[in-house]
Amino acid sequence: MVKLDGYDFPDDMYFHKDHMWARVEGDKVKTGYNSWAAEAAGKLVSIKTRPAGKKVKAGKTLGSVESGKWVGSLKVPITGTIAEINPALKGSPSIINDSPYDTGWVALIEPSDLNADLAQLMKGDDSAALEAWLAEEKAKTE
Known part of the structure; x- marks a missing residue:
């Protein structure tokens, strides 16, 4: 696991680049909001998604997603069909803040061109790319 400035x-x-993550799980891809964005947004109070x-x-x-201080878009990292939206988010969107990579996942996607989409994303073990990206994102908030 890469840890940058306290974020996993x-x-x-x-x-x-727009704060979403993707994890391949069999023939589907689970997606969610990354830990830095979840903290920067503040406690999430609302989430709206397209339906399965x-x-x-x-x-x-x-x-x-919406917090007390911010509203922002969730940009899907993978092209495909939404297989499932995390049902736990309906009553508790703040689980994204508490557990962004586990119980706070957002959507399960059936990908249509997985290899092409993954080639456009940063891999979790690419610390140089992630560090450069995080520095740019943090600079936007200062």
């Missing part, structure tokens, strides 16, 4: 980036995941069965395109909007 697990080796078995891929990371999208809808097609999504990498880099486009999957939904939105």
